[in-house]
Amino acid sequence: MKLLVTGGAGFIGSAVVRLAVAQGHRVINLDALTYAACLENVASVAGDPLYTFEQADIRDRTAVDRIFATHAPDAVMHLAAESHVDRSIDGPADFIETNITGTFNMLEAARAFWATAGKPADFRFHHISTDEVFGSLGPTGQFTEATPYAPNSPYSASKAASDHLVRAWAETYGLPVLLSNCSNNYGPYHFPEKLIPVVIINALAGRPIPVYGQGKNVRDWLYVEDHADALLTVLRTGTPGRSYNIGGENEVRNIDLVHMICAHLDSMRPAARPHANLITHVTDRPGHDARYAIDPARIRTELGWRPSVTLEQGLERTVRWYLDNEAWWRALLSRNGVGTRLGNTA
Incomplete structure (x- = not known):
């Protein structure tokens, strides 16, 4: 398979690129290399003849058309997106332009290429989204593929809009699409503005570990690989035409997750005091969803897939990776907004 991956220098996209190349697929990585992208994430495949990098912005339709024409992909894996909720609160325009307009450009470029190629039945456009489009759950229940959309942040609203575009292009134009909505990802190469890297990096530096509110917000964590x-x-x-919810089957409160990370650090990199002593409760994020939880029954029963990594295993691997790859994350600490509390403007 010749696979066009957008956002392939990002956190999840690079994991897809590395695995796809390992499985023998030809991969074209389209990435604009914005603040959260890092070519070191795909350095392990950079010299592989199966791998090609194209620096381009999905908001640039001319560039996207050129890449389709040059590489003639069999499938598209669309991951490129602005994804940090706090940044979307402070600056929603980038999220509207990238996540909505960018997805529109990708759909139109894919549709034009697909039509020119004779509308091959095996072509696929796979759009990767988030469980945040479904809004917030109470203490019980899970998101299914039939859960109504109810996004609460500029980020999740922009992703919800892009999901609707994908569905519309399938219904109106017959484009063979797939859509998946995932729970919170974690693991190697996670950009150091997200919760788990922040906890690890701050703990190693002896700085306060910020926890929003009381830390009672619940998330389902999915190991990125x-x-x-x-x-x-x-x-x-x-x-084609189906959506699939992908979860890690690992629900935990944020405060408990932070304590788990601190316990791993106490074991692997002991300090004078337990790392949990650094936990500091800070003002909660505006519109902070209380709980996300995914019902993965469809992907399990229809496709035979379920996660292989437990949260305890994944956190141990992740903490060890950050300890062993300090040069990678330290080089990113000077990037715009990293280490700064964002999302307070509301």
Whole structure:
């Protein structure tokens, strides 16, 4: 398979690129290299003849058309997006332009290429989204593929809009699309503005570990390499027009997650005091969703996929990776907004 991956220098996208190349697929990585992208994420495949990098912005339709014409992909894995909720609160315009207009450009470029190629039945456009489009859950229940959309942040609203565009292009134009909505990802190469890297990096530096509110918000955590495997499974065997919820089956409160990370650090990199002593409760984020939880029954029963990594295993691997790859994350600390509390403007 010749696979065009957008956002392939980002966190999840790079995991897809690495796994797809390892599985023998030809991969074209389209990435604009914005603040959260890092070519070191795909350095392990950079010299592989199966891998090609194209620096381009999905908001640039001319560039996207050129890449389709040059590489003639069999499938598209669309991951490029602005994804940090706090940044979307402070500056929603980038999220509207990238996540909505960028997805529109990708759909139109894919549709034009697909039509020119004679509308091959095996072409696929796989759009990767988030469970945040479904809004916030109470203490019980789970998101299914039939859950109504109710986004609460500029980020999740922009992703919800892009999901609707993908569905509309399938219904109106017949474009063979797949859509997946995932829970919170974590693991190697996670950009150091997200919760788990922030906890690890601040703890190692002896700085306060910020926890929003009381830390009672619940998330389902999905190890990023499991997610990459699920995405390629959906692409290969999913039914066009279907959506698939991908979860890690690992629900935990934020405060408990932070304590788990601190315990791993106490074991691997002991300090004078337990790292949990650094936990500091800070003002909560505006519109902070209380709980996300995914019902993964469809992908399990239809495609035979389920996660292979437990949260305890994944956190141990992740903490160890950050300890062993300090040069990678330290080089990113000077990037715009990293280490600064964002999302307070509301």
